[in-house]
Amino acid sequence: MTLKEKIESNRFIVCGDIGPPQSCDGDVVREKARHFKGYVDAVNITDNQTAIVRLSSIASAKILLDEGVEPIMQMTCRDRNRLAIQSDLLGAAALDILNVLCLTGDHQKFGDQPEAKGVFDLDSIQLIATVSQMNRGFLLSGYEMKKAPRFLIGAAANPFAQPFDMRIIRLQKKIEAGAQFIQTQPVFDLVSFTRWMERVVALGLHERTAILAGVMPVKSPKTFLWMKEEVPGVKIKDEYVERMRLARDPEEEGVRMAVEIIQALRGVKGVRGIHLMPVLWESITPAVIREAGLKERG
Amino acid sequence: MRDIATVNKPPLGANERRLPRLVRFFEDIVKVPLFRCQRCGECILSSTAFICSQNCPKRMRNGPCGGTRDDGSCEVYPDRACVWYKIYVRSRLLNRVSLLYRFNRIHNWNLEGTSSWLNVLRKRIESPIWFVRDDQRDMRP
Numbered sequence: 001m002t003l004k005e006k007i008e009s010n011r012f013i014v015c016g017d018i019g020p021p022q023s024c025d026g027d028v029v030r031e032k033a034r035h036f037k038g039y040v041d042a043v044n045i046t047d048n049q050t051a052i053v054r055l056s057s058i059a060s061a062k063i064l065l066d067e068g069v070e071p072i073m074q075m076t077c078r079d080r081n082r083l084a085i086q087s088d089l090l091g092a093a094a095l096d097i098l099n100v101l102c103l104t105g106d107h108q109k110f111g112d113q114p115e116a117k118g119v120f121d122l123d124s125i126q127l128i129a130t131v132s133q134m135n136r137g138f139l140l141s142g143y144e145m146k147k148a149p150r151f152l153i154g155a156a157a158n159p160f161a162q163p164f165d166m167r168i169i170r171l172q173k174k175i176e177a178g179a180q181f182i183q184t185q186p187v188f189d190l191v192s193f194t195r196w197m198e199r200v201v202a203l204g205l206h207e208r209t210a211i212l213a214g215v216m217p218v219k220s221p222k223t224f225l226w227m228k229e230e231v232p233g234v235k236i237k238d239e240y241v242e243r244m245r246l247a248r249d250p251e252e253e254g255v256r257m258a259v260e261i262i263q264a265l266r267g268v269k270g271v272r273g274i275h276l277m278p279v280l281w282e283s284i285t286p287a288v289i290r291e292a293g294l295k296e297r298g
Numbered sequence: 299m300r301d302i303a304t305v306n307k308p309p310l311g312a313n314e315r316r317l318p319r320l321v322r323f324f325e326d327i328v329k330v331p332l333f334r335c336q337r338c339g340e341c342i343l344s345s346t347a348f349i350c351s352q353n354c355p356k357r358m359r360n361g362p363c364g365g366t367r368d369d370g371s372c373e374v375y376p377d378r379a380c381v382w383y384k385i386y387v388r389s390r391l392l393n394r395v396s397l398l399y400r401f402n403r404i405h406n407w408n409l410e411g412t413s414s415w416l417n418v419l420r421k422r423i424e425s426p427i428w429f430v431r432d433d434q435r436d437m438r439p
Contacts, residue, residue, distance in 0.1 A: 078356075082303075082404065104363050107355055107374045118356065125360040126404045129302040140303050140404070158364035163386040169398050170361040177401065185364065232365035232373035 003042040003070055003099055004152040007181055007210045012266070013273025014294055015072065015183065015212055016043040016285060018064070020055035029060045033067040035282040039289045040069075042099060044183070044275070047074040051111025058088060061097045072154060073097050076105030081121040082130070082140055089134060093149035101154040101183065102127040125170070125177050128155055132178030155179035157211075159196035160189060160235035168199055175209045182209050183275040186216035188236040190264050197270050206270035213265045217258035217278045217288055221245045255287055262292040303404035304340075304422065310408055321413040339409030339417060344426035345397040347388035354381040359402040362386075394430055 006013055016036040021028040036043050043064060047057040061071035073092055080088065089100065104124040108116045122130060130140055137148035155174040159167060171182065187193045193213065200206050218224055221244045227234050228241070240257060247253035258276075265271050278284050289295055310318075322337075329335035329350075333343060336352035342359060343350060355374040356363055362382030365373030370383040389395045403424075409417060417423045 104356055104358065107365075109355075109374050120356045120358075121407075122404055123356070123358045123360050124363075125401065126302065129401065130404075133302060156364060161362070161364055162366045162368060162370050162380070163362070163383050165395075166361055166382065166386045166398065169395075173360060173399065173401060232367060235368075 002152075003072070004180075006041055007152070007272070010272075012294070013042075013181075013210065013212055014040045014289065015273065015275040016040040016282075017046070017275065017277035017279070018043050018060070018282065019046045019049055019279065020057070020060040022052065022054050024055065026055070026059070026063050029055065029063045030067055032282045033064050033069045035285045037067065037069050039286050039295070040276065041273075042070040042072050044072045044074060044101060044277075047076045047103070047105070048079060048111075049074075049106065051078065051106050051108045051113070051116075053111075053113070058092050058095070058097065061092065062095050065096060070099070071097055072099040072101050074101045074103055075127065076103045077120055077122045077124065077127055078105030078108060078118050081119050085122065085127065085130065086134065086139055089131065089149065089151070093151065098150060099152045099154065100131060101156065102131060102179070103156055124155060125173050128153055128174055128177040128179050135178070152180055153178050154181045154183060156184070157182050158185045158233045159187075159193055160185060161233045164196070167196070168203070168205075171200065171205060172203070175205060179209055181212060181272075183212045184214045185233055186214040186277060187261055187265065188216075188234070188240050190261070192235065193265075194268055197268050201270040206272070210272040211270060212273040212275045213268070213271050214275045214277060215258055215261050215265070217276070217281060217284050218244065218254045219281045219284075220250045220254075223279075251284075254281075255284060255291065258288050259292045262288070262294070301403065302401070304406040304409075310412065315412065318413045318416050321416050322411070325413050325415055337411050338405060339412040339414055340403075340405055340423050341414035341418075341426070342402050344428065345394075345400050345402065346385045347392055347394050347397075349381060349385045349388060351381055351385065357405075358382065359405065361398065396430055397427060 018032045045057045045060045048054050057073050061073040064071040102124050108114055108118045131151050131153050134149055135151055137145050157171050224241045224244055228236055333350045334353055335350050338352050366380040366383055370379055372378045372380045418425050
């Protein structure tokens with residue numbers, strides 16, 4: 001069963017997340033894939049996240065496919081103009097990579113080569129519209145393809161960033177452009193998230209797209225501090241940081257926290273699944289999934 | 299097929315740019331000091347509450363990226379305000395929030411540096427929306 005069918009069949013979805021290595025070592029991706037296989041429905045493959053050069057998302061997605069894990073290929077607008085984006089998408093479709101997450105991409109300033117030219121020919125909403133148009137059989141030029149791809153289109157949403165009303169507008173625009181599922185930033189503030197979800201549900205947006213809430217198992221107090229300082233758009237309640245700091249075994253506490261958040265999220269109306277992103281801690285996935293009772297989703 | 303990009307327009311030749319350059323001169327006098335116009339030639343000022351969205355480091359045309367900080371500053375330049383944060387605040391003030399729902403088309407780079415005014419007259423780009431009808435005003439989410 002593909003992710004598309006699972007989303008259509010109203011099952012609870014669990015997605016994973018893999019960051020490819022900064023080298024040509026495909027075994028790293030294979031190794032990470034092993035932690036997810038059998039535990040999640042699909043796995044995100046990041047596209048040069050935080051603007052650092054990594055093994056390309058298309059190649060990594062292909063490796064995942066060969067390993068028997070369904071990939072969600074991330075596609076950002078930072079590194080490609082509209083020609084490259086369309087050609088990469090066609091290439092991905094030819095390799096049977098059928099899930100694509102459309103992002104604007106982190107600004108190159110955050111990476112290790114800030115002197116690079118940021119392309120940003122499209123923005124995320126325009127990218128979603130482009131993929132929708134390709135699904136209908138047309139390239140941006142209006143050329144009708146002999147064979148149209150069949151992408152499942154994903155997009156991101158940040159319920160925690162200012163201006164909050166604009167986030168709902170953006171979500172609506174993304175859905176109208178053709179986003180079939182939405183992954184949110186990691187939730188470390190259930191109150192804000194619930195409030196955002198209430199507005200989403202009030203507008204009926206949760207019925208037009210599948211909303212997958214982000215969950216991030218954190219390994220150490222240091223990770224929290226780094227995220228608070230360095231990663232924009234992530235909001236972390238102080239109580240979590242404090243709990244982590246006081247914990248005798250931070251790793252165990254990290255798992256417990258993730259499980260707690262997952263269980264709370266399952267009770268929030270409109271949430272169709274979760275997106276687990278254990279950054280640099282992929283090996284913890286099975287434990288989190290098992291303890292959250294998600295293994296027997298059927 | 300939805301209209302998401304201006305398509306099949308050949309690059310503008312030197313002759314075709316002569317008149318635009320003249321109009322552009324006057325447009326610059328108005329727009330650069332007033333709106334910090336970035337001269338994209340495909341003006342969407344009317345739907346962004348008269349703040350030029352192209353000052354955004356990512357040149358977002360359809361709303362803010364996910365990185366706006368809590369105080370409304372930009373993720374790339376923390377000492378600047380997020381352009382889209384400003385746009386949202388002013389859209390509320392001017393009752394133009396409904397225009398933020400519009401899909402702004404993919405930028406036509408042929409038009410970079412040309413006069414938006416002429417481009418509107420020549421129907422290369424959509425015309426600006428000056429007035430928002432009363433019944434459209436309250437489209438707040």
